Amino acid sequence: MSEAAERAGGRPKVALITGASAGIGAAFATLLASQGWSVILTARREIQLEFVASECRRLGAPKVWKIPLDLSLPKAPEALALALIAERAIPDALINNAGYSRTDGFLSSAPEAHDAMLRLMLQAPVTLSRLLAPAMVERGYGRIVNVASLAGFLPATGGDTLYGPIKSFLIRASRGLNLELQGTGVHVSALCPGYTLTEFHDANGSRDQVSRAYPDWMWMTAEAVVAAGWRGVEANRLVVVPGLLNKTVAAVSAVLPEPLAMAMVKSQARRLKRL
Ligand SMILES: NC(=O)c1ccc[n+]([C@@H]2O[C@H](COP(=O)([O-])OP(=O)(O)OC[C@H]3O[C@@H](n4cnc5c(N)ncnc54)[C@H](OP(=O)(O)O)[C@@H]3O)[C@@H](O)[C@H]2O)c1
Structure with a gap:
């Protein structure tokens, strides 16, 4: 019997993974599938979802569901959670992962683009956690991973004004929920990766720039990030920062005075612009 099924008393455990069509979400899906979990995969691109689904099979x-969905649409997270509850496919693990960054500037982006980003990266994790965690508490078992970022510890970068603050919110909200659910069997962690090799920088158009700016040793694979993230949530760690370099950045940022942190972020942004 698989590890997941054993813990569930014979029933294979089920994980809902948002942003499962690529990168960190796809790596969570394949890790859990290889441990005998059933997976519910959601993202917008159907063909990529099918690719990850067949790898999970x-x-x-034991079971793989694909739910093609734009989670940034108003009420989409609520509709997803309620559909799962109605189908009795209530997840034992929730990986709130879907996300992206924007590099085009706060004022250059349409107001609707900001609304969509906030709905996908803030509202969706809150709604999914609120609607799905009660069943986890009732079962006495659950795992919630909120994929935040190292950026959540740093001042926001100009041009990508909302990304860092969204990730700070996720880190703080994860801490609060972790404390609230202590003793229930439901573990909650914020996973804070640094530079990770996924489609993220292709999606925001910064691939060439970041590849020139940051050498290979600064990057982690999605698989390494996810292995650290899963170990972390199994141990019920509040915040998981994968990799030595990222841990160092997180530790330094915790003690760095704000003006110094701002100066570092500014000079980094200037350097990226020159590349
Ligand atoms: N890569 C990094 O360097 C890095 C560092 C720190 C944190 N992170 C965080 O890690 C998470 C995963 O990113 P990644 O690096 O794996 O990037 P990725 O490879 O671009 O994957 C992003 C995922 O989010 C999904 N997604 C985007 N918009 C969506 C929408 N409106 N509705 C539903 N799904 C949507 C994408 O699927 P579709 O396009 O098919 O919808 C894709 O599956 C993000 O929250 C990101 O902020 C990444």
Whole structure:
């Protein structure tokens, strides 16, 4: 019997993973599938979702559901959670991962673009956690991973004004929920990766720039990030920062005075512009 099924008393455990069509979400899906979990995969792109789904089946996931969905649409997270509850496919693990960054500037982006970003990266994790965690508490078992970022510890970068603050919110909200759920069997962690090799920088158009700016040793694979994230939530750690370099940045940022942190972020932004 698989590890996941054993813990569930024979029933394979089920994980809902948002942003499962690529990168960190796809790596969570394949890791859990290889441990005998059933997976519910959601993202917008159907073909990429099918690719990840077939990999999960190959790795032994007992059941794989694909839900093509734009989670930034108003009420989409609520509709997703209620559909899962109605189908009795209530997840034992929730990986709030879907997200992106924008590099085009706060004033250059349409107001609706900001609204969509806030709905996808703030509202969706809150709604999904609020609607799905009660069943986890009732079962006495649950895992919630909120994929935040190292950026959540740093001042916001000009041009991508909302990204860092969104991730700070996720870190703080995860801490609060972790404390609230102590003793229930439901673990909550904020996973804070640094530079990770995924489609993220292709999606925001900064691939060439960041590849020139940051050498290979500064990057982690999605698989390494996810392995650290899953170990962290199993141990019920509040915040998981994968990799030595990222841990160092997080530790320094905790003691760095704000003006110095701002100066560092500014000079980094100037350097990126020159590249
Ligand atoms: N890569 C990094 O360097 C890095 C560092 C720190 C934190 N992170 C965080 O890690 C998380 C995952 O990013 P990644 O690096 O794996 O990037 P990625 O490879 O670009 O994956 C992003 C995922 O989010 C999904 N997504 C985007 N918009 C969506 C929408 N409106 N509705 C539903 N799904 C949507 C994408 O799927 P579709 O396009 O198919 O919808 C994709 O599956 C993000 O929250 C990101 O902020 C990444």
